[in-house]
Amino acid sequence: MKSDWSIDTKLIHTAHVPDERTGAISQPVVPAVAYAFPDAETAAAVVSGCKPGDYYGRYGNPTTRILEQKVAELEGGEDSIGLASGMAAISSALLAFLQHGDHVLVTKDVYGGTYSFLTSLAPRFGISFDFVDCTDLTVLAKSIKAETKAIYIETPSNPCLTVLDIQAIAHIAKANSIPLIVDNTFMTPYLQKPIDLGADVVVHSATKYLNGHGDVLAGFVVGKKKHIEFIRKKIAGDLGQNLNAWESFLILRGLKTLGVRVQKHCSSAQLIAAFLQQHPFIEHVYYPGLESHPQHHLARTQMKGMGGIISFEVKGGLQAGAAFINRLKLAMISFSLGDPETLVQHPASMTHFSIPQEDRLKYGITDGLIRLSVGLEDPGDIISDLNQALGTTRDAKFLRRIKAKL
Ligand SMILES: Cc1ncc(COP(=O)(O)O)c(C=O)c1O
Structure with missing residues (x-):
């Protein structure tokens, strides 16, 4: 894989080589849930993360892994995780940074499901929120409290198409050591690269343009390896939000176009x-x-x-x-x-x-x-x-x- 390829080439070739055994060009679907190990030591090394590999479908899958590598590369993040829906990605990204007593600042017009999660489920875990007009950077900066542990934006927003200045908001977030999470669903990495503009995490509903054919529900979180690993082991793993091999295959196919x-x-x-x-x-x-x-x-x-x-x-x-x-x-x-x-x-x-x-x-x-x-x-x-x-x-x-x- 070449990092200087243009995005059109990356969409087709990144993280993708013909299958070693058969030479098949399109990605083989591996639906297996369990994987066999040569010995107990290897099993322990894979489960503890000391050695790469798959061990149980809830924590990862080889077909999905190719897709995760592709999405991470396209967005310019260290790693990504594929999940069962856009809402699984959004809730997991927020839960990765927020715990009891924490507060999140959210742009005022976001997808209804995100609003619903923040206003009805998150408070049950002791997480508070404020919706602010993020087009006004002074208001945003002034709204940051000691307990604010994340800024969450969607740009362009759903449904009002408000465009937010990612670079300027990332600057405010960095100055306060708060991660900036951006929902990039409307744009896709083809049109907008939030991580290049300073964002820490990108979330996607891959149900939309990434798959592009209206036949898969899926989501992605892209960011630093340590955050993705935490989501894989402690959120997606425990809540069982994994993306399956069949749907990963369909998204891999959809991404090519x-x-x-x-x-x-x-x-x-x-x-x-x-x-x-x-x-x-x-x-x-x-x-x-x-x-x-x-x-x-x-x-x-x-x-x-x-x-x-x-x-x-x-x-x-x-x-x-x-x-x-x-x-x-x-x-x-x-x-x-x-x-x-x-x-x-x-x-x-x-x-x-x-x-x-x-x-x-x-x-x-x-x-x-x-x-x-x-x-x-x-x-x-x-x-x-x-x-x-x-x-x-x-x-x-x-x-x-x-x-x-x-
Ligand atoms: C901008 C945006 N983010 C997230 C979602 C949620 O995605 P999903 O339906 O895949 O959970 C949607 C759904 O419409 C959306 O429009």
Whole structure:
């Protein structure tokens, strides 16, 4: 493996060589749970970590290990662990740094599951939290307490696409000796490398773009070897959150096309965001690739592309938004994102339902907000679908102009 390869080459070749026994190029799936040792001494050395190797499926698997090495290399971390979902990765990363009496600072608009874990489960372990506006670095720095043991951010955030300055936040975290954890799900290492920008830990829902086909639930934590080892032995091992070989194989396969997929998601999303922004029935569009986005310039320095997620508000609020969603013919109403299919959802009643309305509004998640995960279909077809669902025949010249750019 060469470290100077570009990411497109790394996606295919990193941590991957043909199978020694058969020459098979695609990664063999090893579903075994238990592994035999030549003698008792070797067994003891592997279990204690003195010797590399697998011993029991809950603590690691050879197929998953290839994938973990690949994800670590792509993100620029020392090591990574594959887990059963994005939420397993997020909760494990937080629990690796927080214990009874500790406090975590969290950016104000995060994925609903993260909010739910922090507000309902973490307090049962004596962990407290504050949601802060991390676009305001002074507020963030002032919110750090003696017992703050981690800063957790998501950028761009779900669903408001708020972009946070990773380098500046990492600087504040370092000055206070606090680890910075970044959810990089929306970007993937193809578009953003938080560890290069100073973050300590990256978490992923690999359910989304990393696998990219809507058929696997998985998550990753990337960071220092000692933290990953702690998660493997003491969190994932004890809670039984391991990622299995079959799903690891599917992610290894999906990762090979991450580059081409992400580029297409980005180019289509840019066109669709421009279409929505000019539409008379649209109140507001949130997309970092639009100049009107408040952190557009930061996004352009920090991200290699603007991603495939757009959020927007239809004029007329919740009712108009629901009617719009119901009229869509190509885009499907669904929870996930990062799939080949264009997916649309209503955060207030779906992904962010666990957040009380009062808090949702504080974080900018209005009742009329709609999140669109732009798929890999022809962008002209996606625009035509949105246009018909918006219920107006946007003038033909305008549509022709947009389609001419495709
Ligand atoms: C940004 C982000 N992080 C984490 C998650 C949780 O991932 P999973 O559903 O794989 O647990 C999601 C799910 O939508 C997400 O959007």
